[in-house]
Amino acid sequence: MNIATPQDDPIAALVANAALPFETARAMPKSVYTSPDFLQAELDGIFAKEWFCAGRSDGLASPGDYLTLDLAGRPIAVIRGRDGKLRAMSNVCLHRMSTLLEGTGTTTSIVCPYHAWTYDLDGRLRGAPAMAQNMAFDRAAYCLPQIRCEEWLGWVMVSLNPDATPVAEHYAQVSEMIGDFAMEGYVQLFQETHIWDTNWKVLAENFMESYHLPVCHAATVGGLSKLEDMDCPPGLPSFNYHYILKDEGFKLALAHPANIRLKGDWRRTTILLALYPSLLITLTPGYFWYLSLHPEGAAQVRILYGGGLSPDFMDDPEARGLFGEIKELLDRVQDEDKGCTEKVYRGLCSDLAQPGHLSHLERPNYDFARYLAEKVAGQGA
Ligand code: FES
Ligand SMILES: [Fe+2]
Numbered sequence: 001m002n003i004a005t006p007q008d009d010p011i012a013a014l015v016a017n018a019a020l021p022f023e024t025a026r027a028m029p030k031s032v033y034t035s036p037d038f039l040q041a042e043l044d045g046i047f048a049k050e051w052f053c054a055g056r057s058d059g060l061a062s063p064g065d066y067l068t069l070d071l072a073g074r075p076i077a078v079i080r081g082r083d084g085k086l087r088a089m090s091n092v093c094l095h096r097m098s099t100l101l102e103g104t105g106t107t108t109s110i111v112c113p114y115h116a117w118t119y120d121l122d123g124r125l126r127g128a129p130a131m132a133q134n135m136a137f138d139r140a141a142y143c144l145p146q147i148r149c150e151e152w153l154g155w156v157m158v159s160l161n162p163d164a165t166p167v168a169e170h171y172a173q174v175s176e177m178i179g180d181f182a183m184e185g186y187v188q189l190f191q192e193t194h195i196w197d198t199n200w201k202v203l204a205e206n207f208m209e210s211y212h213l214p215v216c217h218a219a220t221v222g223g224l225s226k227l228e229d230m231d232c233p234p235g236l237p238s239f240n241y242h243y244i245l246k247d248e249g250f251k252l253a254l255a256h257p258a259n260i261r262l263k264g265d266w267r268r269t270t271i272l273l274a275l276y277p278s279l280l281i282t283l284t285p286g287y288f289w290y291l292s293l294h295p296e297g298a299a300q301v302r303i304l305y306g307g308g309l310s311p312d313f314m315d316d317p318e319a320r321g322l323f324g325e326i327k328e329l330l331d332r333v334q335d336e337d338k339g340c341t342e343k344v345y346r347g348l349c350s351d352l353a354q355p356g357h358l359s360h361l362e363r364p365n366y367d368f369a370r371y372l373a374e375k376v377a378g379q380g381a
Pocket of ligand 1: 097112
């Protein structure tokens, strides 16, 4: 029997919060951001179950290209095999359990840095020095545990959940909505990892609303964004989104003349997609940038930050230079968001803090809270 009340149980508090109609909705309860129990529920019910973005496919284009990440407490490696197939597997040695690969790079095999057990790119053990005298040791029985890995619209998606719905099906409504952007062809020009001192959801929520743009980003993009040009439709089960229409002054945010896929207002539409749980994409007809978020404890977030150009602009001699300017601008925008989201985390840790009501421009935040409530409350059922 569950006798917890919303006051002492962050999951119950979130479920009560998410049950309010949008017209009277409030920001999420503080404990959702600070409670170690809630964090564990997120790791178990969300990050160990859902699809997580490890980066872009073109970052792992050739056989032997790899990246590493921690997913819900598990070190994972994603590696392009000799057969061209991308695989994700446990990045932990099957001998005495050292981690194997570090960071990103290209390799011809996976050599453990402890005693040099050596694995093929598909995870099978290829060699192990001085093991012939152990009668039970059978090299062929060793293979690094594999996890789900799928490429979709240029994204590398991984999941610890063997029963996860295939990515293309899970996010089918995303592809339907933005298919004409042909995001699979967008070329990544930078990718970085950062750690900020805020809860991952504070940053996710910051991305989901453009209500803060005129103020938090007054020194950068604030002037380009008018509250009346923002549209925040209700979200869908696996994602939420909102749009901003850009005016003619921002060349890279408009469709290239060679782009005949996008029609009408789509040619100047920036769409901000929040693919649950934590892939946040700003997609414009000319360029894109994204954040993939993972908690580092309750008070820190690990951020994969990348972006690049749409293929139409890759041959445009001006575009590289313009994108360089955009990257500088995006970095300044990230610094502003870092300031705002770290202030929110510091603020919500106060016992005097109280979550207030949401604007109609925070509809995606409301949908996100409902998604979280369903996932964390549903997992024990
Ligand atoms: S722990 Fe990897 S070879 Fe010993
Ligand atoms: Fe922002």
